[in-house]
Amino acid sequence: MSEIIIGTLATLGTLFVLLAAVGVIRMPDTYLRISVTTKAATLGIGLILGAAAVYFSDISITSRVLAIILFILLTAPVGAHLIGRASYFIGVKLWKKSVIDDLEGKYKKTTHELRSEDLDEEKEN
Amino acid sequence: MRSKFLSNILLTLVWVALTGSFALLNFLFGFVLSTFILWVISRGNGENKYFKILPKLVSFVFFFLYELFKANIQVAYDVVTPKFYMKPGIVKVPLDAKTDMEITLLANLISLTPGTLSLDVSNDRKVLYVHAMYVSDKEKFIKGIKQGFEKRLLEILR
Amino acid sequence: MLLTLYKLMLIAILTGFLFSILLVVAGKYLKGKLAILSALVPLGLFVYFLQFSKRIANGEIISQTYEWVPSLGVNLGFTLDGISLIFTLMITGIGFLVFVYTAAYLKGHEYLDRFYGYLGIFMAAMLGVVLSDNIISLFVFWELTSISSFFLIGFNNKEEASRKSAILALAITGTGGLLLLAGVLILGNVAGTYSIAEMLSSKEVIADSAHYILIVLLIFGAAFTKSAQFPFHFWLPGAMKAPTPVSTYLHSATMVKAGVYLLMRFTPVLGSTELWNSTLIIVGATTMVYAAIHTIFRTDLKGILAYSTISALGILVFLIGLGTQDALLAACVFILVHALYKATLFLVTGIIDHETGTRDITALSGLRKVLLPVAIAGVLAAISNAGIPPSFGFLGKDLIYEATLHFGSSALILTVLAIVTNILLLYAGFLAGIKPFTGKLPAAFEKVHLPSFLMWLPPLILATLGIVIGVFPSIIQGALIQPAVTALGESGNEVQLKLWHGFNLILALSATTIGVGALLYFILKPSQKLEKGIAKLEFIAPQTIVEKFGVGFGKFSRFTTGIIQNGYLRYYVSVIILFLVLLTGYTLIQNTKYVIDYDSFSALTVYEVLTVLVMIVGILFTVFTKSRLAAVAAMGVVGLAISLIFVYYSAPDLAMTQFSIDTLTVILFVLVLYRLPKYLNFSDYKVRIKDGVLSLVFGALITVLALEVLSEPQGSQITDYYAENAYILAKGKNVVNVILVDFRGIDTFMEIAVLTIAAIGVFSLLKLRLTSKNRR
Amino acid sequence: MKTIILRTASDYLLPLLLLFSIFILLRGHYLPGGGFVGGLIASIAFVLHAFANGLENTKTLLRLHPGYLMPLGLLVAALAGLSPIFIENLPFMTGIWFQEPLPVIGMIGSALFFDIGVYLVVIGVSLTIIFTITESA
Amino acid sequence: MIQHIVLYPIIVQLLLAILLLFSWNSVKIQKYISAGGSIISLLVAIGLMITVWNEGTLTIQAGGWKAPFGITFVADAFAATMVLLTAISGIAVSFFTVGTILKARLKFGFLPVLHFLFLGLNGAFLTGDIFNLYVWFEIIIISSFVLITLGGEKKQIEGAVKYFTLNIFASIIFLTAIAVLYGLTGSLNMADLALKIAALENRGLVEVTAILFLIGFGIKAAIFPLYFWLPASYHTPPPAVSAVFGGLLTKVGVYALIRVFTLIFVGDAFLENIILVLAGFTMVAGALGALAQNNIAKVFSYLIICHIGYMILGLGLYTEAAIAGAIFYIIHDIVVKTNLFMVSGLIYRIKGTYSMRDLGGIYAKYPLLSLLMIVPLFSLVGIPPFSGFWPKLSLITESFKIDNYWLIAALLFGTFITLFVVARIWAEVFWKKGKKIPEIQNFRYFHLLKIEKKIEIIGPIVFLAIISLYIGFGAENIQQLAMRVGEELMNNENYIQAVLGK
Amino acid sequence: MEFLLAILIGLLYASGLYMMLRRSLVKLIIGLILLGNGANLLIFLLGRITKGKPPIIPEESYNFLDAYADPVPQALILTAIVISFGLQSFAIVLIKRAYKVVKTDDLDQMNSTDEFS
Amino acid sequence: MTLYEYLYYILLPILSFSIVLLFVRFLMGPSIVDRVITLDLLITTGIGVIAIYSITTNQPTFLDIAMILALIAFLGTVAFSYYLEKRNKNE
Numbered sequence A: 001m002s003e004i005i006i007g008t009l010a011t012l013g014t015l016f017v018l019l020a021a022v023g024v025i026r027m028p029d030t031y032l033r034i035s036v037t038t039k040a041a042t043l044g045i046g047l048i049l050g051a052a053a054v055y056f057s058d059i060s061i062t063s064r065v066l067a068i069i070l071f072i073l074l075t076a077p078v079g080a081h082l083i084g085r086a087s088y089f090i091g092v093k094l095w096k097k098s099v100i101d102d103l104e105g106k107y108k109k110t111t112h113e114l115r116s117e118d119l120d121e122e123k124e125n
Numbered sequence B: 001m002r003s004k005f006l007s008n009i010l011l012t013l014v015w016v017a018l019t020g021s022f023a024l025l026n027f028l029f030g031f032v033l034s035t036f037i038l039w040v041i042s043r044g045n046g047e048n049k050y051f052k053i054l055p056k057l058v059s060f061v062f063f064f065l066y067e068l069f070k071a072n073i074q075v076a077y078d079v080v081t082p083k084f085y086m087k088p089g090i091v092k093v094p095l096d097a098k099t100d101m102e103i104t105l106l107a108n109l110i111s112l113t114p115g116t117l118s119l120d121v122s123n124d125r126k127v128l129y130v131h132a133m134y135v136s137d138k139e140k141f142i143k144g145i146k147q148g149f150e151k152r153l154l155e156i157l158r
Numbered sequence C: 001m002l003l004t005l006y007k008l009m010l011i012a013i014l015t016g017f018l019f020s021i022l023l024v025v026a027g028k029y030l031k032g033k034l035a036i037l038s039a040l041v042p043l044g045l046f047v048y049f050l051q052f053s054k055r056i057a058n059g060e061i062i063s064q065t066y067e068w069v070p071s072l073g074v075n076l077g078f079t080l081d082g083i084s085l086i087f088t089l090m091i092t093g094i095g096f097l098v099f100v101y102t103a104a105y106l107k108g109h110e111y112l113d114r115f116y117g118y119l120g121i122f123m124a125a126m127l128g129v130v131l132s133d134n135i136i137s138l139f140v141f142w143e144l145t146s147i148s149s150f151f152l153i154g155f156n157n158k159e160e161a162s163r164k165s166a167i168l169a170l171a172i173t174g175t176g177g178l179l180l181l182a183g184v185l186i187l188g189n190v191a192g193t194y195s196i197a198e199m200l201s202s203k204e205v206i207a208d209s210a211h212y213i214l215i216v217l218l219i220f221g222a223a224f225t226k227s228a229q230f231p232f233h234f235w236l237p238g239a240m241k242a243p244t245p246v247s248t249y250l251h252s253a254t255m256v257k258a259g260v261y262l263l264m265r266f267t268p269v270l271g272s273t274e275l276w277n278s279t280l281i282i283v284g285a286t287t288m289v290y291a292a293i294h295t296i297f298r299t300d301l302k303g304i305l306a307y308s309t310i311s312a313l314g315i316l317v318f319l320i321g322l323g324t325q326d327a328l329l330a331a332c333v334f335i336l337v338h339a340l341y342k343a344t345l346f347l348v349t350g351i352i353d354h355e356t357g358t359r360d361i362t363a364l365s366g367l368r369k370v371l372l373p374v375a376i377a378g379v380l381a382a383i384s385n386a387g388i389p390p391s392f393g394f395l396g397k398d399l400i401y402e403a404t405l406h407f408g409s410s411a412l413i414l415t416v417l418a419i420v421t422n423i424l425l426l427y428a429g430f431l432a433g434i435k436p437f438t439g440k441l442p443a444a445f446e447k448v449h450l451p452s453f454l455m456w457l458p459p460l461i462l463a464t465l466g467i468v469i470g471v472f473p474s475i476i477q478g479a480l481i482q483p484a485v486t487a488l489g490e491s492g493n494e495v496q497l498k499l500w501h502g503f504n505l506i507l508a509l510s511a512t513t514i515g516v517g518a519l520l521y522f523i524l525k526p527s528q529k530l531e532k533g534i535a536k537l538e539f540i541a542p543q544t545i546v547e548k549f550g551v552g553f554g555k556f557s558r559f560t561t562g563i564i565q566n567g568y569l570r571y572y573v574s575v576i577i578l579f580l581v582l583l584t585g586y587t588l589i590q591n592t593k594y595v596i597d598y599d600s601f602s603a604l605t606v607y608e609v610l611t612v613l614v615m616i617v618g619i620l621f622t623v624f625t626k627s628r629l630a631a632v633a634a635m636g637v638v639g640l641a642i643s644l645i646f647v648y649y650s651a652p653d654l655a656m657t658q659f660s661i662d663t664l665t666v667i668l669f670v671l672v673l674y675r676l677p678k679y680l681n682f683s684d685y686k687v688r689i690k691d692g693v694l695s696l697v698f699g700a701l702i703t704v705l706a707l708e709v710l711s712e713p714q715g716s717q718i719t720d721y722y723a724e725n726a727y728i729l730a731k732g733k734n735v736v737n738v739i740l741v742d743f744r745g746i747d748t749f750m751e752i753a754v755l756t757i758a759a760i761g762v763f764s765l766l767k768l769r770l771t772s773k774n775r776r
Numbered sequence D: 001m002k003t004i005i006l007r008t009a010s011d012y013l014l015p016l017l018l019l020f021s022i023f024i025l026l027r028g029h030y031l032p033g034g035g036f037v038g039g040l041i042a043s044i045a046f047v048l049h050a051f052a053n054g055l056e057n058t059k060t061l062l063r064l065h066p067g068y069l070m071p072l073g074l075l076v077a078a079l080a081g082l083s084p085i086f087i088e089n090l091p092f093m094t095g096i097w098f099q100e101p102l103p104v105i106g107m108i109g110s111a112l113f114f115d116i117g118v119y120l121v122v123i124g125v126s127l128t129i130i131f132t133i134t135e136s137a
Numbered sequence E: 001m002i003q004h005i006v007l008y009p010i011i012v013q014l015l016l017a018i019l020l021l022f023s024w025n026s027v028k029i030q031k032y033i034s035a036g037g038s039i040i041s042l043l044v045a046i047g048l049m050i051t052v053w054n055e056g057t058l059t060i061q062a063g064g065w066k067a068p069f070g071i072t073f074v075a076d077a078f079a080a081t082m083v084l085l086t087a088i089s090g091i092a093v094s095f096f097t098v099g100t101i102l103k104a105r106l107k108f109g110f111l112p113v114l115h116f117l118f119l120g121l122n123g124a125f126l127t128g129d130i131f132n133l134y135v136w137f138e139i140i141i142i143s144s145f146v147l148i149t150l151g152g153e154k155k156q157i158e159g160a161v162k163y164f165t166l167n168i169f170a171s172i173i174f175l176t177a178i179a180v181l182y183g184l185t186g187s188l189n190m191a192d193l194a195l196k197i198a199a200l201e202n203r204g205l206v207e208v209t210a211i212l213f214l215i216g217f218g219i220k221a222a223i224f225p226l227y228f229w230l231p232a233s234y235h236t237p238p239p240a241v242s243a244v245f246g247g248l249l250t251k252v253g254v255y256a257l258i259r260v261f262t263l264i265f266v267g268d269a270f271l272e273n274i275i276l277v278l279a280g281f282t283m284v285a286g287a288l289g290a291l292a293q294n295n296i297a298k299v300f301s302y303l304i305i306c307h308i309g310y311m312i313l314g315l316g317l318y319t320e321a322a323i324a325g326a327i328f329y330i331i332h333d334i335v336v337k338t339n340l341f342m343v344s345g346l347i348y349r350i351k352g353t354y355s356m357r358d359l360g361g362i363y364a365k366y367p368l369l370s371l372l373m374i375v376p377l378f379s380l381v382g383i384p385p386f387s388g389f390w391p392k393l394s395l396i397t398e399s400f401k402i403d404n405y406w407l408i409a410a411l412l413f414g415t416f417i418t419l420f421v422v423a424r425i426w427a428e429v430f431w432k433k434g435k436k437i438p439e440i441q442n443f444r445y446f447h448l449l450k451i452e453k454k455i456e457i458i459g460p461i462v463f464l465a466i467i468s469l470y471i472g473f474g475a476e477n478i479q480q481l482a483m484r485v486g487e488e489l490m491n492n493e494n495y496i497q498a499v500l501g502k
Numbered sequence F: 001m002e003f004l005l006a007i008l009i010g011l012l013y014a015s016g017l018y019m020m021l022r023r024s025l026v027k028l029i030i031g032l033i034l035l036g037n038g039a040n041l042l043i044f045l046l047g048r049i050t051k052g053k054p055p056i057i058p059e060e061s062y063n064f065l066d067a068y069a070d071p072v073p074q075a076l077i078l079t080a081i082v083i084s085f086g087l088q089s090f091a092i093v094l095i096k097r098a099y100k101v102v103k104t105d106d107l108d109q110m111n112s113t114d115e116f117s
Numbered sequence G: 001m002t003l004y005e006y007l008y009y010i011l012l013p014i015l016s017f018s019i020v021l022l023f024v025r026f027l028m029g030p031s032i033v034d035r036v037i038t039l040d041l042l043i044t045t046g047i048g049v050i051a052i053y054s055i056t057t058n059q060p061t062f063l064d065i066a067m068i069l070a071l072i073a074f075l076g077t078v079a080f081s082y083y084l085e086k087r088n089k090n091e
């Protein structure tokens, strides 16, 4: 029984990781790559770690696994946020088929201050 | 004060779980350790509401996992099939969430769901800029977030 | 009393050193009239050595040995025999007069004390040379004479010429010194002793040894440089830049004779071979003639004297080369003769220079009117130099002809050479001793005064001695000459020094010498023209050649150093690697069996291969990417791959540490990089190919080495011990950690010390800003 | 970087990471970990805090300059190493142990104090280096 | 336990460094700690020397784990000598530092790092474990990096880049060699390695390993053709740093070479020949370099290389007397090179330049100081009976015994150039009339210093000059020591017995 | 696998060296890091590698029940890695400082200390 | 096929293959951000590899490495972002 659970969890996890990898290769722009992959991998790793937890079925190991998952859940989106906005700063372009860019012109170049409304550079000066 | 005590207990529990030993001595040690750590990091910093919302968060996790799984499938389909069905873009989502905690949690949850990525929060905290894979209708997308994640989250948090 | 004096030989030598050390502290008190007191030192020593003369005359040899560095076979072994006695008396006697003379000559000179200091050291060193029985200690003192000579030649050190001469002299005599060092060490090894006295008994062993030629050549090298033999003679005229007392003392009477002394000293040990005799005869003869001819072309008094000194040294070497008892006798006598007249002439020249301000022989005349005692000394010295009877010089010249005439088949040619030399030397002596005093006194010199008696008395004494000994040769015959000749290993006939041998061939030769020489003096006038004439030949002079060689060598050193140390770090790395590759490659190719035991290797698995593949591509990407940031990120990938390999192969702690450190390194890079400019593709294609090949060879070498080592069996007894005891004795289950904090805790301790130091370094490197105010 | 998200996240991460770091430090003798990795985790906690809240805030939090942790750690390690000489006249760095084990930590002995020394030094070093570089960036 | 004393030189320096770090904010307290500590460590070193002389080789097993399982520390006569020399040189440099190093530098950890350096040196000399030796080397390297860059001026950085790169590179080769050694024997204890290596059949691999050690240590020892880092960097830091570098650092490389090639890799004729050839080239190349330079600090740097050749020569000759010669030379050289760089510092303080072209007039102005400075200069040349002279006797004799006249020629050439160069320095720096050179703003010229400062500068020079004189005139004692070391090194059973008890 | 690792190590040494031979200070430091990694892996490999058996004594046991990997090379590498880290961080800062005072990353322009003066 | 074999011969290679795919993106870039993302993902995938490996070898110890990877990897991303932001600000 537990073998099946382990196998299923591990397989699903592995597939999600593979999915993330394929996504990273296939997605046409950086934002999409960030977007797609961060979570697929997170989910995949969570599942694989879950498999390990079931396999060892030991309270200290399970709690450790939970700790790792918790940690990844805590950090992955923050990392994605940071690197995503960094890409915007350094001028990484959106995919040409993108439909909308509300962020355009909202960052003040010198301080990276982010406005909620359109920024009028001329008014500033 | 109460919240601090709570954080202390929570950290102690994390410690006990990590070490896997429920012996009394380990509890005590974990407690002393957490107290020490909280003391170390809370000096010079007035706010002490670190773990006030932690239990609610734990309950939220399961709802979230479901969302995560569902959305993953959707993206997977787009990734695996040769043609792209997506219509990506960056959308400005006005925020009802006010506190750091609320905003952060919301943003992270959005990021964790496939197809969406919180890029940044405006300095005046009024809007969240979200990159999304499927923005066929901007208003619908915003509504989806506000009605879904934000509403649920704020319900739990407040 | 005598017993105590015996023990004083070491102290006698040390006196000069002690005197100099004393001057360091008390120098300022010795500057005025008290300066003359310093002459008590050589005087005392003179008396001290003189009191041995009787015992020496009786055939005694006085030896004293003091331990110094016995484990290296070096002791301070002193032997006072006939040769040493002559030299010690010369050193201390002339020393005394020079010390006296100096008190007046350098009166009021601000560095008078230093001058005496150097003289004291020199005197002591010179005594050490001539007294040492241990050849190592002989070498020690020998070097000290070169060094003190350096300081004395450079005494007027604000003049560049002085400094240059000092360095040149040191370079030449220093080279000789090193040859001597090699020579005595080899000799000592061959003979099995460093004691000259003991070597006498193993003369045959030495002569038959395969190293005999080497030893002799090395000793010759030392002697010829020190005694200014052709072609190493040229430092001596340069050394005349020193104040006249120095020229007198070191560069005519004593130090330059150290080489001669050395040859004499080793004659009983190394002499009487074809190599020994012929070389000395050829070199001596060349030197004596060559230098004698040179005197004609000089107008500077000191220059004339310098060349005549070289010539005289040539005569001495020549005589030692002849090696017959006659010749050695002549040498012993001539040493004294020369010391007396040449010292006089130098001192006289010094007075002339001091009083008139010139040493230009063409400008000097008639000085007898103002410097009468000096003129007497000069003339007497010239007479002795000329060998006019009844001077001591006459005696010396006689003995020289005696020696040449009895030298078998070559007698004729040798005698002719001796006559030519003597004629020219006579001419030079007349120039120095007579010419300045005869004729009309130029108006410019009318106001010249006779200096203090301290200056003119010493030359007068010396000159007078030159005559007195000539008249009464017995004064020295038994006490000095006979023991010296005995010490040279010629114990055959008893020496008879006589002024008058009757009318014979030798007398005729002497007469001819004097006649022709005198004639030359009257015909040949020294002139600038002649001097300029010879200057045209300077390009082939040994000095020019050596100096050119020196300059060339300097250029060569800059050239090679510039090539070796060319400033390019990548070149440095290449050289080191090339060296490593060649050396290890050679050894590997020579010695390995190329048996690689693939069977013992573990099987390949997909995930491992893929991990390694990622790592390999990651490395290549790091190397070839044009973006620095990408390279840094790729290092992160490589680090991750290494961590995974550590995971696969059972090293969890390593994987953790490797990964965390790689991440930190990447972070540090990232924090530092953003201000740097872009990579530039600096080197061209060829260079990259070349570097690539070198790198691949290096890498291949390491791979082969690794495989070779893996093919050897290995079992670690430490590992087993750790496994046994990690928990039981060291209370830990993670053996790696137990090793880190217990078995090999000191490693870890120092590892954190390294980290601490690095952190201090980082902190200081970034925080410390030296401003112009705190920079100095 | 002035982002609410990172700042808030780092506020949770700081205590969590510190807890982890001590956990890893203490179990080093039994399982992978130990003073070095533990120290690194602890310093990462502070570095993260510094990235999110600015160096000045982190420094205020620490109060003491992290550099002083280096001699402190070295001293702890040195005393751990020297204790056998003074206590039992045994060679430098000989392990001496209390008889009764504690949970998690296990046996208490000089080796543990040595590892704590390592931990402190590593924190001091990493923070000194990273803070200095950040400041002068 | 009397063996405790083996570790005291290490422990004392360690505690000193820690104490100095705690006193980071007060340079004044640091100065006192450093000075006092240096005196203590000299006493400890003397104690160790006496104990070793009387009791023979001492060992202590750190952690109480018997060899070869823990890290063994071994004080034989060689190690004790080196520790003593480190302490002597250390005390001089410590005082000289106080007198000459800028307060700005002292405020940024100069003294703690200096003592860490001494810690590393003592450790390297005393350890009996090959990997532990690597660790000590790293302590030495990182401290020297910090010292050489402290202040971060352009020339310091440029020199440091080369120094850093090539020394790290040497460490990596050393580490590679350790890897091979462990791969072949599974051991790290040097005495144990000696036994295991001797028993190995694959001599080719042993030889390759030995070559790796030769190159790794050879770079650190600055032998030909591996010395590039030295002339590029030694003149760049303040003289107090150059002094400790010039005196001690290269000698650790030499020490390591002598240690491994007398203990572990013994009796390989091919290697001995290589070492001899390298020694010859080192002497010549160093001499040529010294001749080519005008900057006195650079001249001294090249002379270091030249004289390293003498020490390596002693090793390559591989007889008791030759090794004794090398040891004597090391003893002489550490004292004299430390002093020379302090002398160059003093000269720099007097005139504000290192260039022979611009220097001059020191003899006229400071006769007594000149006299003082001539002691190390003469010792350097080995003008007999100054200290550098004696070891040459053994080296020449032993070269002669294997009929290798080229080596004698190289040695004499080196000596000649040293003599010539020193004469030139004397003529240019001391004799020549001082040139007027523009005054440097804010420069603390020697004549402007207070008398206490002057003493702080001159005192260490006097101290080392006296030691040099003692080495020269009391050569018998030094030779006895050198012979004892030579004898111990040539019979490695003594060492093995002391460590492993078998 | 040993064979592959040996080649990998050779590649690390080769590429480390190649980077050291470039003219950029940054590349030089990267090269040294690669070399260091190579040396560490070499120790690891030559200490003989064992799969999946970390040298950790199992719970409830005083001793190894099974084969285990040699912990000694691991401990050595750990020390070496940490030491390298110290050196690396210093080196990286040196890059920064060098760029500040010498104004270049080009090693060929950093040879004033080798020039005759 | 046992669980061990399944994990060892199928899942582990798939994960490794994912690593290779990710690495291809790393090489392709094009921007540094892509490399940073893939580096982060590589580490995450590495955690997965380690987890599976720990099951196949029955060594829970390896999970500790996974923990460390999770704890530390994040910092790399933060640092790169910090760098990119700062560099951009200063231009």
Ligand code: NA
Pocket (backbone or CB within 6 Å): C741, C742, C743, C745, D092, D093, D094, D095, E062, E063, E064
């Ligand atoms: Na221990």
Ligand code: NA
Pocket (backbone or CB within 6 Å): E171, F036, F080, F081, F083, F084
């Ligand atoms: Na290293």
